[in-house]
Amino acid sequence: MTNCSNNQDELFRKRPAAVQLFSDYRQDSHPKSRRCDIDLLRFVAVTAVVLFHFEAPGFSGGFLGVDMFFVISGYLITSHIRSEIRNERFKLSSFFLKRIRRLYPALLFTLFATAVVVLFVFPPNLISDFALSLIFSSVYLSNIHFWSGADYFDFESIYKPLLHTWSLSVEEQFYLIWPLFLMLISLRLHARAIVLVGLLSLGLGLVPAFSSSTTFFQFPFRIYEFSIGALLTSAALSSRLVHYRAFVLPVSFLLVGVSLFFSSELDPNPSWGTLAVCLGTAGIISASHPLLQKDTIITAPMLRIGLISYSIYLAHWPLVVVYKTYFPGDISAIGILALILATVIIAEFMYRCIEQPASRISLETGSKALVGMVAGLFIFGLAFQFTHQRIYSTIHHNRGLVAEILDKIPARRDVVQIAESEISQISWPDYNGEKKNILILGDSHAYDVFAALRYSLSPKKYNLTLLSGNSACDPLSSGSINISLDALYENHTNPEATAQKCLDFHQSFLDHVTAQNPDFIVFSEAWRKVSLEFLQATIEELQSVTNAEIVVLGRVPQWVGTPETVFRDFNSVEQLNDSAWSLRHPYFDGIDERLQEIAQETGVTFVLKREVVCPNFKCAVIVGNDLLYSDSQHFSPAGMKYYGERLRDHPSMRSIIEP
Structure with a gap:
C-alpha cells in the first residue's frame, strides 16, 4: 500500500x-x-x-x-x-x-x-x-x-x-x-x-x-x-x-x-x-x-x-x-x-x-x-x-421514399405555426344555425385534437376553445384529487408540471369550464396512471355543474422513439404502416381500457384514438407523401388534418357532433 x-x-x-x-x-x-x-x-x-x-x-x-x-x-x-x-x-x-x-x-x-x-x-x-x-x-x-x-x-x-x-x-x-x-x-x-x-x-x-x-x-x-x-x-x-x-x-x-x-x-x-x-x-x-x-x-x-x-x-x-x-x-x-x-x-x-x-x-x-x-x-x-x-x-443522395418523407418532418416547435396558418386559409360554407361551443381539455395532446377538429369542423357551426393550463397540468378539478399535488406531480416528466405551478389551475378548473358555457367537453390527454384515477370524480363534478356532452378520448399510440429513428429502416410505406403498431411504447398499454371503464361508469362517450390512428391495428403513419406524426406522440399538420377527418367521422363522435 x-x-x-x-x-x-x-x-x-x-x-x-x-x-x-x-x-x-x-x-x-x-x-x-x-x-x-x-x-x-x-x-x-x-x-x-x-x-x-x-x-x-x-x-x-x-x-x-x-x-x-x-x-x-x-x-x-x-x-x-x-x-x-x-x-x-x-x-x-x-x-x-x-x-x-x-x-x-x-x-x-x-x-x-x-x-x-x-x-x-x-x-x-x-x-x-x-x-x-x-x-x-x-x-x-x-x-x-x-x-x-x-x-x-x-x-x-x-x-x-x-x-x-x-x-x-x-x-x-x-x-x-x-x-x-x-x-x-x-x-x-x-x-x-x-x-x-x-x-x-x-x-x-x-x-x-x-x-x-x-x-x-x-x-x-x-x-x-x-x-x-x-x-x-x-x-x-x-x-x-x-x-x-x-x-x-x-x-x-x-x-x-x-x-x-x-x-x-x-x-x-x-x-x-x-x-x-x-x-x-x-x-x-x-x-x-x-x-x-x-x-x-x-x-x-x-x-x-x-x-x-x-x-x-x-x-x-x-x-x-x-x-x-x-x-x-x-x-x-x-x-x-x-x-x-x-x-x-x-x-x-x-x-x-x-x-x-x-x-x-x-x-x-x-x-x-x-x-x-x-x-x-x-x-x-x-x-x-x-x-x-x-x-x-x-x-444521402440516393434515399428511398420513406427516408425522403422522414427527412422532411417539421420540428415540433414549428407545427403549431404551420397548422394555424393552414387552418386560417380554409374556406367554409355559410351556416345560419345555432353555433355550438366545444371545449377541449388536456395537455399538448389537447392541442392536437383542438387543431384536428378545426381542420374538420366549420368555425361557423362550432366555436372551439382550448383549456390546457400551462400545457402540463392534468385536467382535473381540485375536489377530485385525494392526494397531495406534490404526490400527483412527483414523477411527471414535464419540468413545468409542479404542484406550485398547477395549484391555481386545479382550484379554478370548474370555474374556467363553466365560464365557457360548453355544449361539448372533450378530454384529450397523455394520461398518466396516477392522474387517471381522479378522472371519474372530475367528470362527476363536471356533470353536476354543466349539461355539456362529455367525450373522453383514448391515448394516442406512442412510438418507442421519434419517427425518423423508429421507421428509418423501412423500404416501403405499406410495410411501415403494417408494422407500426408493433413499435408502440408498451408502457401505455392498459390506459385505454381504464378510460373506457371510467366512461362507462359515468355514462359519457368514449372514443378510442387507436381506432382513428391504427384501425384494425394497421396504422396510418404515412399517407401519400405525408408523415402524420411530428415526434413520438404528436401529430404533424398533415396528421391533424387527416386524423381530424377520421375523428369527426368516428361513429361515437358522429352520434353527438354533426359535421
Missing part, C-alpha cells in the same frame, strides 16, 4: 498485467499535484452519471455526479486562485490559458467527432437542432441554449448529443466569474463573501417564480455548489473538519450514497439530494483521510477512471444517443456493457492522444495556438451550421 505521492513506479512495476492499463495512473500525471481522495471522488461522480445515463438499475440519483464535480471544481479552483493571490503571482491571462489548455482540446475532438457521426445517423431536422447546439457548446453557452428550448414541444433529450455540455458551460462560466470575484475582495474576507454568495444562490433557487428548467441549467442557481467546495479553502473551517474527520467521513459517505441511490431526476434544484451530495463531497475532501490517500492494486482502476473522468464524461452521452438511434427503448444489459466498454476505450484514447499532449503546450510560446483553438472551434460551429444541409444531401 503506497501513498499517491510517493514511490509509484516501484509499485506499478510489481502489478500483474491484468491491471497494467491502470498502472500509469501516476506516471501520466504529476505525482505531488494530485490527491487520491479527489480522484476517487471523480471516479464516483463520473461513474454515477454514466450509469444513470446508461439506464443501469439502482442509480436513480446518478445525475448528481455533476453536482459532485461542481463542488470539486469550487475547491480546486478557489484553492489555486487564493494561493496565487497570496503569493502575488495570479494573472488572469495565465489562468484562462490554463483552462483552455485543459478543457478545449478534448472538447474540440468531441464536438468534431459527434458532428461527423450525426451527419450519417440523424435526419435533417435533428441535424439542424444539433448544429445550433454545436455553436453554443463551442463557446460554453449550451446551458443557455438548452434552457431556452426546455419546453414540452422540444426534441426528446435522447436526440440531443451535446446536452451533457450544459454542465461544462456552467463550469466555464464559473471559471470566468470566480477569479474576478476573488480578486475584488480582500483575502481575509473571502470566506464571508463565499458564504454570502452561496446563500444568495441557494435562496434564489427556492424562489417559486423561477421554473425548474431555469434553476437546473443556469449558472446563478449553481453557485452555491461551487461555494460549498470553495469554503473548504478556509483554514479555520478546514482544520476544524479535519479534527472531527472520524465523524465527518462516515457521515459524508452516507450523504453521497443516499443521494446517488435515492434521489430522483424529477427533484428540483436545490433539493435534499443536491445539498446532501454537495455536503458529502465537501466532507470527504475536507477530511483528507489517510486511508483515501493510499494507492493500492484495488483502487488503481478507480483512480484511473478518476484521472480520465473528463474524457469519459465527454464521450459517454453521444454514445448513448447513437445507441438509442439504432436501438430505441430501454438499454439492455448487453447494451450497457457495450456502452461502458466503448466509453472507456474512447476516453483512454482521448486522454493519451489529446489531453496529455495538450497539457505540454507552453503557455508562453503556445498562447496564440490556444486562442486560435477557441476561435477555430467557434468557426467550425458556424461553418457546420451553414453547410450541414449540403453535406447531408451529398452523403
Whole structure:
C-alpha cells in the first residue's frame, strides 16, 4: 500500500498485467499535484452519471455526479486562485490559458467527432437542432441554449448529443466569474463573501417564480455548489473538519450514497439530494483521510477512471444517443456493457492522444495556438451550421421514399405555426344555425385534437376553445384529487408540471369550464396512471355543474422513439404502416381500457384514438407523401388534418357532433 505521492513506479512495476492499463495512473500525471481522495471522488461522480445515463438499475440519483464535480471544481479552483493571490503571482491571462489548455482540446475532438457521426445517423431536422447546439457548446453557452428550448414541444433529450455540455458551460462560466470575484475582495474576507454568495444562490433557487428548467441549467442557481467546495479553502473551517474527520467521513459517505441511490431526476434544484451530495463531497475532501490517500492494486482502476473522468464524461452521452438511434427503448444489459466498454476505450484514447499532449503546450510560446483553438472551434460551429444541409444531401443522395418523407418532418416547435396558418386559409360554407361551443381539455395532446377538429369542423357551426393550463397540468378539478399535488406531480416528466405551478389551475378548473358555457367537453390527454384515477370524480363534478356532452378520448399510440429513428429502416410505406403498431411504447398499454371503464361508469362517450390512428391495428403513419406524426406522440399538420377527418367521422363522435 503506497501513498499517491510517493514511490509509484516501484509499485506499478510489481502489478500483474491484468491491471497494467491502470498502472500509469501516476506516471501520466504529476505525482505531488494530485490527491487520491479527489480522484476517487471523480471516479464516483463520473461513474454515477454514466450509469444513470446508461439506464443501469439502482442509480436513480446518478445525475448528481455533476453536482459532485461542481463542488470539486469550487475547491480546486478557489484553492489555486487564493494561493496565487497570496503569493502575488495570479494573472488572469495565465489562468484562462490554463483552462483552455485543459478543457478545449478534448472538447474540440468531441464536438468534431459527434458532428461527423450525426451527419450519417440523424435526419435533417435533428441535424439542424444539433448544429445550433454545436455553436453554443463551442463557446460554453449550451446551458443557455438548452434552457431556452426546455419546453414540452422540444426534441426528446435522447436526440440531443451535446446536452451533457450544459454542465461544462456552467463550469466555464464559473471559471470566468470566480477569479474576478476573488480578486475584488480582500483575502481575509473571502470566506464571508463565499458564504454570502452561496446563500444568495441557494435562496434564489427556492424562489417559486423561477421554473425548474431555469434553476437546473443556469449558472446563478449553481453557485452555491461551487461555494460549498470553495469554503473548504478556509483554514479555520478546514482544520476544524479535519479534527472531527472520524465523524465527518462516515457521515459524508452516507450523504453521497443516499443521494446517488435515492434521489430522483424529477427533484428540483436545490433539493435534499443536491445539498446532501454537495455536503458529502465537501466532507470527504475536507477530511483528507489517510486511508483515501493510499494507492493500492484495488483502487488503481478507480483512480484511473478518476484521472480520465473528463474524457469519459465527454464521450459517454453521444454514445448513448447513437445507441438509442439504432436501438430505441430501454438499454439492455448487453447494451450497457457495450456502452461502458466503448466509453472507456474512447476516453483512454482521448486522454493519451489529446489531453496529455495538450497539457505540454507552453503557455508562453503556445498562447496564440490556444486562442486560435477557441476561435477555430467557434468557426467550425458556424461553418457546420451553414453547410450541414449540403453535406447531408451529398452523403444521402440516393434515399428511398420513406427516408425522403422522414427527412422532411417539421420540428415540433414549428407545427403549431404551420397548422394555424393552414387552418386560417380554409374556406367554409355559410351556416345560419345555432353555433355550438366545444371545449377541449388536456395537455399538448389537447392541442392536437383542438387543431384536428378545426381542420374538420366549420368555425361557423362550432366555436372551439382550448383549456390546457400551462400545457402540463392534468385536467382535473381540485375536489377530485385525494392526494397531495406534490404526490400527483412527483414523477411527471414535464419540468413545468409542479404542484406550485398547477395549484391555481386545479382550484379554478370548474370555474374556467363553466365560464365557457360548453355544449361539448372533450378530454384529450397523455394520461398518466396516477392522474387517471381522479378522472371519474372530475367528470362527476363536471356533470353536476354543466349539461355539456362529455367525450373522453383514448391515448394516442406512442412510438418507442421519434419517427425518423423508429421507421428509418423501412423500404416501403405499406410495410411501415403494417408494422407500426408493433413499435408502440408498451408502457401505455392498459390506459385505454381504464378510460373506457371510467366512461362507462359515468355514462359519457368514449372514443378510442387507436381506432382513428391504427384501425384494425394497421396504422396510418404515412399517407401519400405525408408523415402524420411530428415526434413520438404528436401529430404533424398533415396528421391533424387527416386524423381530424377520421375523428369527426368516428361513429361515437358522429352520434353527438354533426359535421
